[in-house]
Amino acid sequence: MNHSEIMIIGGGPAGMVAAGTCRQYYPEKKITVIKKDEKSLVPCGIPYVFGPYLESPEDDMIPCGNRAAKMGVELIHDEVVEIDFDNKVARGRNGSRYGYEKLIIATGSIPKKPTSIENYDADGVFYVPKDPDYILRMHSRVKAMEHVAVIGTGFIGVEIAGELARSGKKVDLVGSRILKHAFDPEFSEQMESIMLHDNITFHKEKKTTRIRVDDEGRAGGIELHDGTLIPCDGVIMATGYVPNTEMAKKSGLSMRRYDTIYVDEYMRTTESDVFAVGDCAEKRHFITKRTVPIMLASTATAEARIAAANLYNINIIKTFSGTIDIFSTVVGNTCFASAGITEEDARKEFITIESSTIVSDDKHPSKLPNNHKQTVKLVALKRSGTVIGAQIIGGIDAGEMINILAVIIENKMSVFDLLNLQVATHPLLTSAPTAYPIVQAAQNLVAKRIGEL
Amino acid sequence: MNHSEIMIIGGGPAGMVAAGTCRQYYPEKKITVIKKDEKSLVPCGIPYVFGPYLESPEDDMIPCGNRAAKMGVELIHDEVVEIDFDNKVARGRNGSRYGYEKLIIATGSIPKKPTSIENYDADGVFYVPKDPDYILRMHSRVKAMEHVAVIGTGFIGVEIAGELARSGKKVDLVGSRILKHAFDPEFSEQMESIMLHDNITFHKEKKTTRIRVDDEGRAGGIELHDGTLIPCDGVIMATGYVPNTEMAKKSGLSMRRYDTIYVDEYMRTTESDVFAVGDCAEKRHFITKRTVPIMLASTATAEARIAAANLYNINIIKTFSGTIDIFSTVVGNTCFASAGITEEDARKEFITIESSTIVSDDKHPSKLPNNHKQTVKLVALKRSGTVIGAQIIGGIDAGEMINILAVIIENKMSVFDLLNLQVATHPLLTSAPTAYPIVQAAQNLVAKRIGEL
DSSP states (O other), X not given: OEEEEEEEEOOSHHHHHHHHHHHHHOTTSOEEEEESSSSEEOGGGGGGGGSSSSSSGGGGEEXXXXXXXXXXXXXXXXXXXXXXXXXXXXXXXXXXXXXXEEEEEOOOEEEOOOTTSBTTTOBTEEOOOSOHHHHHHHHHHHHXXXXXXXXXXXXXXXXXXXXHHHTTOEEEEEESSTTTTTSOHHHXXXXXXXXXXXTEEEEETOOEEEEEEOTTSBEEEEEETTSOEEEOSEEEEOOOXXXXXXXXXXXXOOEEGGGEEOOOTTOBOSSTTEEEOGGGBOOBBTTTOXXXXXXXXXXXXXXXXXXXXXXSSOOSOOOOSSBOOEEEEEXXXXXXXXXXXXXXXXXXXXXXXXXXXXXXXXXXXXXSTTOOEEEEEEEXXXXXXXXXXEEEXXXXXXXXXXXXXXXXXXXXXXXXXXXXXXXXXXXXXXXXXXXXXXXXXXXXXXXXXXXXX | OEEEXXXXXXXXXXXXXXXXXXXXXXXXXXXXXXXXXXXXXXXXXXXXXXXXXXXXXXXXXXXHHHHHHHHTOEEEEOOEEEEETTTTEEEETTSOEEEEEEEEEOOOEEEOOXXXXXXXXXXXXXXXXXXXXXXXXXXXXXXXXXXXXXXXXXXXXXXHXXXXXXXXXXXXXXXXXXXXXXXXXXXXXXXXXHHHHTTEEEEETOOXXXXXXXXXXXXXXXXXXXXXXXXXSEEEEOOOEEEOOHHHHHTTOOEEGGGEEOOOTTOBOSSTTEEEOGGGBXXXXXXXXXXXXXXXXXXXXXXXXXXXXXXXXXXXXXXXXXXXXXXXXXXXXXXEEEEEOOHHHXXXXXXXXXXEEEEEESXXXXXXXXXXEEEEEEEEETTTOBEEEEEEEESXXXXXXXXXXXXXXXTXXXXXXXXXXXXXXXXXXXXXXXXXXXXXXXXXXHHTTTTXX
């Protein structure tokens, strides 16, 4: 039996960061990572293997073997099918047995299949798993297609649709409004108008009911609930992900909503010496405190670092009291980014809020080259002024600007605090100090008499 | 006599933000701004009027009249030469008298002249004041020159040298190491090597002793302390700024070190109903608590907002307990940014610190287009792990990334807190979540056993 002091199941971002962090903190321990595939894809890079930027999925792959060897971590290619928590032994697909002292489960997530769509699993219908071999096969078939239907308007659907269109394919995108969980309607509309310029036909607020298949059972079109028929060469289903937790559940771990593994603030499960991190572990929302199906590599890696730090003793407290949903993406040449709760979702959750939106430039004076309009929306609690959400449309730098808001939200800063914000501004890099939009939006909220009882 | 409820002396960033903020909070009050020039230059944009990006200084000008009119603020072109605080009346250059109920002094700063350099004020020697007429005249003369000597290696000197070189001029730059107050030596060296590629001859750690003048008294070269003679068509002195506070001092305001006006946390001076904000007001350092000669438009505007909010009653507490020096600039196509104290300055001030530097990519996978190396250095207190400084070299987005660090420093977050940082990452916008350099540098500091007593 292979025995490790620290064993990690899963080699995605959470698993590999857990391994690296453990190596840094516990230089003498034997650390093993058990993962299914020899290579790993950079998960958020997958949409870009379908576009002009990367030549092939190989460009999006991480040589896990090299990385593990460099870290001094043993890498085993196997799939754990059951864990005996009492005896601290995991069993692999072919019967191999792996003993552990401390176990971190990081089995990630897998595509959710929309079983209500007829022929959802036909030939020519593709999902977007983080499985290198699947993506390689899918890539070579999609490459040969001229017309692709993409179902789902979350990040993966929108990004793949954009990349396929950029590669010259005809694309039909079907779903609700664009990125509705991360953005308010007025932001979605701006994305939608950019996507139209990119030659994507968008079927907004439409439901797919059936995949049309030919005599050989191959997908050749999709049917919408209003009867519209869209012929196409293939279908990509970007219909979300579910935690990959069947094995954990079968082995007896205590579970929570959305098939997530129960974890406490230190990422400990109900079994002693067993931790869970990343998409497979429960996430609670920083405001509503509800269990939420948010899956983010950045959150996953933060959890991995917390688990690693507290594996043997409690050393470092998790400072965030809930998951902040933080996203960024690029549509055309414009960056859309969001942190925390949207105005729409806040109202749905009966949170008493006020919002303000500022449009400025991201260079000053605005005649400098590469100036991009910059829109910042702040959402704050009406009584306390605490910032709980933000959305940005801007140039490439909005991708880091949203992280300023992430830290602001994490520190429970109020719009009053933001009036004082000390920031660096520069003509070629940011908006003017007199008009810095985060501060300006905060000031508008203060002027709206936010916080007055 | 012209009488205002709120009177602001100075129309730079601090003065105009004070006016706009007062208008927002006190819609009924009569607000007047007294300023010398009809137009204003965007101060940090001045170096760029000497480069290829902007056609002329006009492109860097703000039509203050329009802006004031739009805000409903009266704009008077005059220079206040004395204030009678007892009778609450200011006197203009031609004897006009201006009464006020509340006064905000925002007179800014003016170039410091290096009187130890012989002929420092000769014809053909230019300074860089925020004076539109001066800059217009200077611009037309500098434009005709082929070879310019720039003295001073702070932001203005480095940026002007870069822009002149980009415009095809031969440039000699003289001073200490590049941007030594904002960056550690290894960062300066990277800037220096980029500047060399840009055809700037850099005379490092050299002192200018004399401006050579011809028979008509016109500058034709500079002499260094080691005897080197550099012929040139003109000289630009970027030798720093001093607060423009002679009038305030003469009128009897209590002053502090570096000729700054004493202010408390609400920006109140020693005279009742008189506030001072921006470069003319005292700044204390957030760590050393010493009075420091830091001049930043972003700090100035934050102070203006605080003064405006607390003009009649205390409403909003200044949340920052000292000025954080935050800078960003672009050298070649690389952004250099800094927040808080450098390692070198920390050691000079006997602050017990530890530092860590991480190099990563700002896209992931790194094969994506426009990938730029990203270097992040964190400086933290060795005992508590509190982050007190950061430096970044990267692409354009480093200009906003440094503001994440600014908020981290302002919130007194520790490297332990940073392990938990929830950030948005995206292939086309940021480094990988597994390698996000702020978090990775924090983790290295934790692994270095920072915080252990």
